[in-house]
Amino acid sequence: MTTLGFCDLGVRYGDTEAVRGFNDLLHAGEWLCLIGPNGAGKSSVLRAAAGLVRYSGSVAVDQVEIPAASPKWRSRRIAYVPQSPVMPVDMRVGEYVLLGRNPWVAHFSGESAADRAAVRSVIEALELGALAGRRVGELSGGERQRMVIARALAQEAPVLLLDEPTSALDVGHQQHALELVDRLRRERGLTVVSAMHDLTLAGLYAERLVLMHQGVRVAAGSASEVLVPEVLAEFYGASVRVHTDPDGTVVVVPVRSRSGTVPG
Amino acid sequence: MSAPTTTAAASPLERPQRVAVLVAVGVAAVAVAMVVGAMVGPAGPAGWRVPLALLDRLPWVSVDSGLTARQWDVVWMIRAPRVVLAALVGATLSLAGASYQGVFRNPLVDPYLLGAAAGAGLGATVVFAVGRSSTSAWPVDPLPLAAFVGALVAVAATYVVGAAFGGARSGASLVLAGVAVTSFATAIQAFILQRNSDVVRQVYSWILGRLSTATWGDVRLVLPYVAASTVAMLLHRRLLDVLRVGEDEAAALGAHVRRIRLVVVLAATLGTAAVVAVSGLIAFVGIIVPHAVRLVVGPSYRRVLPVSLLAGAVFLVLADVPSRVLANPAETPIGVVTAFLGAPFFLALLRAREVRQ
Numbered sequence: 001m002t003t004l005g006f007c008d009l010g011v012r013y014g015d016t017e018a019v020r021g022f023n024d025l026l027h028a029g030e031w032l033c034l035i036g037p038n039g040a041g042k043s044s045v046l047r048a049a050a051g052l053v054r055y056s057g058s059v060a061v062d063q064v065e066i067p068a069a070s071p072k073w074r075s076r077r078i079a080y081v082p083q084s085p086v087m088p089v090d091m092r093v094g095e096y097v098l099l100g101r102n103p104w105v106a107h108f109s110g111e112s113a114a115d116r117a118a119v120r121s122v123i124e125a126l127e128l129g130a131l132a133g134r135r136v137g138e139l140s141g142g143e144r145q146r147m148v149i150a151r152a153l154a155q156e157a158p159v160l161l162l163d164e165p166t167s168a169l170d171v172g173h174q175q176h177a178l179e180l181v182d183r184l185r186r187e188r189g190l191t192v193v194s195a196m197h198d199l200t201l202a203g204l205y206a207e208r209l210v211l212m213h214q215g216v217r218v219a220a221g222s223a224s225e226v227l228v229p230e231v232l233a234e235f236y237g238a239s240v241r242v243h244t245d246p247d248g249t250v251v252v253v254p255v256r257s258r259s260g261t262v263p264g
Numbered sequence: 265m266s267a268p269t270t271t272a273a274a275s276p277l278e279r280p281q282r283v284a285v286l287v288a289v290g291v292a293a294v295a296v297a298m299v300v301g302a303m304v305g306p307a308g309p310a311g312w313r314v315p316l317a318l319l320d321r322l323p324w325v326s327v328d329s330g331l332t333a334r335q336w337d338v339v340w341m342i343r344a345p346r347v348v349l350a351a352l353v354g355a356t357l358s359l360a361g362a363s364y365q366g367v368f369r370n371p372l373v374d375p376y377l378l379g380a381a382a383g384a385g386l387g388a389t390v391v392f393a394v395g396r397s398s399t400s401a402w403p404v405d406p407l408p409l410a411a412f413v414g415a416l417v418a419v420a421a422t423y424v425v426g427a428a429f430g431g432a433r434s435g436a437s438l439v440l441a442g443v444a445v446t447s448f449a450t451a452i453q454a455f456i457l458q459r460n461s462d463v464v465r466q467v468y469s470w471i472l473g474r475l476s477t478a479t480w481g482d483v484r485l486v487l488p489y490v491a492a493s494t495v496a497m498l499l500h501r502r503l504l505d506v507l508r509v510g511e512d513e514a515a516a517l518g519a520h521v522r523r524i525r526l527v528v529v530l531a532a533t534l535g536t537a538a539v540v541a542v543s544g545l546i547a548f549v550g551i552i553v554p555h556a557v558r559l560v561v562g563p564s565y566r567r568v569l570p571v572s573l574l575a576g577a578v579f580l581v582l583a584d585v586p587s588r589v590l591a592n593p594a595e596t597p598i599g600v601v602t603a604f605l606g607a608p609f610f611l612a613l614l615r616a617r618e619v620r621q
Contacts, residue, residue: 050516075518086510090563095505102506103518108499110566155517 002077002158003028004049004191008057011044011215018044020215022057028158031185031192033206035199035226037236040212042195043083046161049193050080061159075103079152083164085144089137093147096136097123100154119154126150126180142173149180153188160185162194166201174198178205199252203227211235223250283567290574294351297581301347304585306593308338341480347581349478349486350598353539354549354580355573356490360532361550362557362572363497366504366565367528368435374550375536378442378529382449383418384411384540388470389453392463407470408485408541414449415537421445423529435511435525473546473599475584482542493535497569500528504565546580546599548606553579555613 009022019041026032034042048055051066051074058065061077079100088096100122101115111119123132126146131139139147145165152160162181166174182205185192196202202209203223211219211226213235219226227250232240243251299318303311309331316329317336331339360375368377376382387410394406419442426441457464506519515521536550553576554568561567580598583605587596 052512052515071515071520072518075516078516080513080516082513082516086508086513088508088563091508095564096509099506099509099517105502107503110502 002062002189002191003060004078004159004193005060005063006045006049006057007060009045009048009059010056011041011048011053012056013053018215019048019055019212022212022215022217024210024217024220026191026193028191029185029189030208031182031194031206032208032210033202034193034195034210034212035197035202036212039214040235041215042212043163044215045212046080046163046193046195049078049159050074050161051078052080072103075155075157077157078159078161079155079157080161081148081152081163081165083167085148087136087144089135091136092132093128093134093136093139094119094123094132096147097128097132097150097154100151103155103157118156122150122153125184126153141168142170142176145169145173145177146180149177149184153184158189159191159193162192164195164197167197174201181205199227199232200250203250203252224248227252283570286561286567286571287574290571290578294574294577294581297578298347298351301350301581301585302339302343305338305343305588308343309335314339345480345483346475346478346584348483349542350475350580350584351577352483352486352490353475353543353546354553354583355577356486356493356535356539357546357549358553358557358576358579359494359497359569359573360536362554362565362568363500363504363528363532364550365554366507366568367525367532368439369507369510370435370439371555372551373439374548375532376545376550377439378422378533379418379445379449380415380533380536380540381545382446382453383414383416384537385414385467385471385545386418386449386453386456387411387414388544389456389463389467390414392466392470393456393460408482412537412541415540416533418445418449419529419533419537423526469597470544471599472597473544473602474595475543475587475598476595478542486538486542489534489538493531493538494573496531497528497535498573500524501566501569504528504569508563508565544599547603548610549576549580549602552606552609552613556609559613559616 004026006022006024009019010017011019022041022045024032034045036042044053047053049059051071060066066074066077098111098116098119101111101119104115105111123129126149128143128146128150131143131147136144136147145168149165160181165181166177169177178201181192181194184190194202194206207222208220209223209226210217211231218235219231224244227242229240229242232238232252239255239257241253241255243253245251299315302318303314309317313329313331316327317331317339319325320327320329357375361373364373364375364377365371388407391407391410422438422442422445425445426438429437429441457467503519503524506517507514507521507524509517511521554572557568557571557575561571580602583601584598587598587601590596590601
């Protein structure tokens with residue numbers, strides 16, 4: 001079980017400040033979801049934690065600051081699933097998942113029998129067995145998503161970062177993917193950070209939501225604390241109704257403006 | 265696990281044995297091609313006697329090949345170094361081509377991409393312009409040296425410019441810098457040629473590639489560079505597979521993308537520069553051989569790299585045979601043969617890909 005901490009995280013792209021003064025501490029096994037409008041800096045937080053952009057401040061795994069120049073150290077602890085992963089269409093699914101072992105394989109050697117066994121067990125756990133010999137290009141969107149998650153799991157990293165894991169999926173596959181992540185989080189004690197646009201799904205699966213706006217966190221808490229019409233109107237410029245089901249599920253529904261203008 | 269699961273999941277597991285089989289077949293093919301290469305030539309003994317003579321030279325084997333000492337000299341001092349050099353050049357160019365394609369994730373890249381060809385051409389042109397007659401007295405032949413240095417300088421310039429203008433991990437800026445450096449070097453070369461039009465013919469024939477003057481000295485000259493660059497490239501074959509998911513994801517998987525690219529480009533350039541220095545510019549080998557190999561063994565670099573190495577050797581040794589006998593007794597430049605075979609092959613390959621998709 002592993003904690004993940006952000007301390008005064010800042011990300012700049014040239015003159016643009018994408019993230020400023022971001023702090024958070026995830027307890028072990030927690031699922032934190034970053035929400036916020038496009039360009040709020042959600043992906044930048046994830047990309048910083050994955051080591052893909054330069055950042056100021058620090059990211060710490062189990063209170064150990066990630067060394068800047070060690071992709072291998074980082075990739076053994078943090079697995080990252082990008083928003084639109086590159087699909088090497090002629091690669092076999094089994095080979096693709098095997099790439100997840102890279103953090104554990106010595107630079108110039110091949111994967112060991114243990115690496116291959118780990119990949120087999122991940123493939124089995126995600127019910128990809130029948131697809132392992134197929135080409136990536138032959139898979140459907142939902143199958144690809146499972147394959148990418150399988151690669152992340154093969155890393156055996158205790159922290160999992162998911163950037164918009166469900167945006168390309170239909171409602172059924174969205175549910176399957178998030179249920180899968182949730183199951184794996186419980187079974188393996190993964191600490192999860194995801195960025196999501198669907199507020200209802202975010203509130204449904206994440207234990208805590210952090211709302212970002214223009215690179216700064218502006219609200220944090222449980223779904224019922226953050227998903228409030230006034231807050232969403234202010235930062236999304238959206239007019240929404242929020243229902244709370246008897247079981248506590250918070251449902252966010254956009255309101256259609258009959259006059260054809262969006263208030264806010 | 266159900267039965268189909270086992271076979272499917274096992275596919276990545278079978279690879280080590282399959283690579284070993286492919287490599288064994290490839291080594292055998294190289295040996296056969298080299299014997300065939302040694303059998304053919306405008307002068308010398310009857311072809312079928314050559315394998316016997318070669319067998320006779322093996323330890324503990326004695327065969328009466330019927331070759332005279334002079335005929336054996338033709339085989340051993342003229343044909344053998346040429347065949348060995350062709351194998352080294354073909355192997356290096358196709359391995360370097362495959363490595364470049366992997367590191368830039370672009371199937372149309374060849375080993376001359378980052379300016380190696382233009383730089384080598386410029387270096388050779390300068391030597392020809394200074395005059396071969398005045399350099400013949402030098403203790404070291406400056407031609408391969410100038411081509412070698414020209415290639416390395418051009419690629420270094422590309423790398424510096426590309427790294428200065430590109431982002432942290434962008435391969436595209438490097439490719440564009442290579443285009444700029446190539447144009448620049450070609451322009452200088454054209455300027456020099458225009459002022460020294462008497463050497464145009466020599467430069468032209470150098471550019472078309474040549475193996476005809478190969479000696480054991482040439483082989484000894486390139487062997488260290490070829491060996492070092494080959495080892496370095498082959499060591500990266502698994503990491504090139506990791507790069508297939510893009511620079512960002514490879515980095516997130518723990519790959520040191522910039523370091524891998526630097527080392528692979530350096531190794532591929534060193535090997536390319538060395539073989540260009542002794543053989544001139546031999547076109548197309550670095551593109552068509554890796555592509556043909558992919559059609560046979562699939563896209564994984566763990567197979568593409570070693571098999572390209574061997575297939576490249578076979579291809580150039582065999583391509584050199586028609587270049588010796590087509591216009592007998594004159595030589596057809598090897599670069600003409602490879603491009604003449606390469607261009608239609610390339611088109612057929614593109615067509616096959618389209619049909620499959």
